[in-house]
Amino acid sequence: MAKVGRLTQRDIARIAGVSQATVSLVLNDAKAAAGRIPDETRERVHKAIRETGYVADPIARRMAKGLNRILGVFTYEPAFPSAQADFFAPFLFGIEETAQTLGYDLLLLTGAPANRGKRQIFHENNRLRLADGCVILGREFDRAELKKLVAGDYPFVAVGRRDPVGAPVPFVGADxxxxxxxxxxxxxxxxxxxxxxxxxxxxxxxxxxxxxxxxxxxxxxxxxxxxxxxxxxxxxxxxxxxxxxxxxxxxxxxxxxxxxxxxxxxxxxxxxxxxxxxxxxxxxxxxxxxxxxxxxxxPREEMARRATQMLCERIEAGSKGEQVLLACEPVEGDTLGPILQSPTDLK
Missing domain, CATH: 3.40.50.2300 (Response regulator)
Incomplete structure (x- = not known):
């Protein structure tokens, strides 16, 4: 009698005549298995998958890769006060739109208290590691923290051009x-x-x-x-x-x-x-x-979209990230005109 219900990795292992661990390694393309699983064994697993129509549980695969599918968003200045709302809103729109498209949730990192209006990325209250990586925004970054980030293994991308701190900083900025x-x-x-x-x-x-x-x-x-x-x-x-x-x-x-x-x-x-x-x-x-x-x-929204895309590539493919500058388009406006007369001192 045919098995009723969702197929599991155990079923695939039984059909292919291999262990469940082997099936898991093949599905997740684990680097550690590169020289340990013969091509013939890999083909048997893939053949069993094709013939049964097996679809891996996305949550199980996520856990196997060690990903939470969560992107952190850190801002050095508070993101939502009225004085700064117009500055940060387009960035947040772009991040949210791209994260949703790529299947990530967002975690706004606000646990660190502000010191003289500035937060710290590495404050003990910041739950940075809950996120798979982080998009970082701010008018001015803490260079000591940026240097620590560049030297570490935590994926991040800055929004806005940043000078190198011992090594290039991955960023998407405006030219x-x-x-x-x-x-x-x-x-x-x-x-x-x-x-x-x-x-x-x-x-x-x-x-x-x-x-x-x-x-x-x-x-x-x-x-x-x-x-x-x-x-x-x-x-x-x-x-x-x-x-x-x-x-x-x-x-x-x-x-x-x-x-x-x-x-x-x-x-x-x-x-x-x-x-x-x-x-x-x-x-x-x-x-x-x-x-x-x-x-x-x-192009604040586009900067944020590109930065979020770059972050996901760093998380999923291990890429180093790039330094990208986007063009700013002129806006004609009404306040630049030809000279009509020489300026005179105010009385």
Whole structure:
């Protein structure tokens, strides 16, 4: 009488005339079995599988490979406060979409308490090993932790370009150097020769890359003003820009551009007639910020999708990971125009 119910590895072993352990090794392509199972034995197992239509239990195979099918997501800054929500949301959308497609669950690692607004990956409360690997996000990473990750055997991928720490870091980032250089070229094509730059030249890789992009296409004399601090007061920033003789201001932070734009309009200055404004990267939808700023789009969702895909390849195939930069597309906006008149000092 034919056996009723789901076939098991024991049934396949009996049909093929081998042990159940041999069937398990063949099914999971265990490296340890490469030189121990003769080709003829492997063929008998595969023949039994083909003839019976046996399908391996996915949970059993997962356990045999030591995988939980869980991806960790770690953010150095809190992911959900209102001040940062717009920054992290596209990343989380991309990670969730790809994880679902690839059959993984997500574990948001929030157990480590924040120290001065920063979490630690290797804090004792972080349940890192519950996940098969981890996608890591943050404006600025802890380099000591990153070095430890690179030297270890835990699969991870960073979202955003990261400098090597003894060895290359697997990442998917945005090409801020090329994108910033293109925005400067567009401004110069409209007659702007005196530029102001509001943003740091040091620190996180994303800040350094924007600064490098600016300096790759201008001479020192072209930079009329550099304000390295972000988050300043609107009117003092506007006054400094106008007094410098700059006709276009580049901002690394959208929030600074928003307040300077509002301050200019409150002074009856035309944007872009009296002052052009360029934001060096935004993921906001048009008009979400109130003004259609000239900028470039940061492909945050695609960065997250590619990083999640790369992580799964590291987990399942043992790949080392790569360093990938994605292009940022220019967004025309309404705040970059030709020079109409020379700037004058504010009274």
């Amino acid at each position: 801020y150097v090329t994108a910033t250089a293109e925005m400067v070229r567009r401004a110069r094509a409209k007659g702007h020769t005196k530029l102001a730059y509001v943003g740091p030249s040091k620190g996180a890789e994303s800040s350094v890359d924007r600064w490098l992009g600016l300096n790759s296409v201008i001479d020192a004399a072209d930079l009329a003003l550099h304000l390295p601090e972000v988050g300043g007061k609107a009117l003092p920033m506007l006054e400094a820009i106008r007094k410098s003789g700059a006709t276009v201001a580049f901002f690394t932070e959208l929030a600074d551009a928003v307040v300077v734009d509002a301050a200019a309009r409150s002074q009856n200055l035309s944007v872009p007639g009296d002052l052009s404004i360029v934001v060096l990267g935004s993921h906001l939808r048009p008009m979400q910020s109130g003004t259609r700023f000239t900028t470039f789009s940061i």
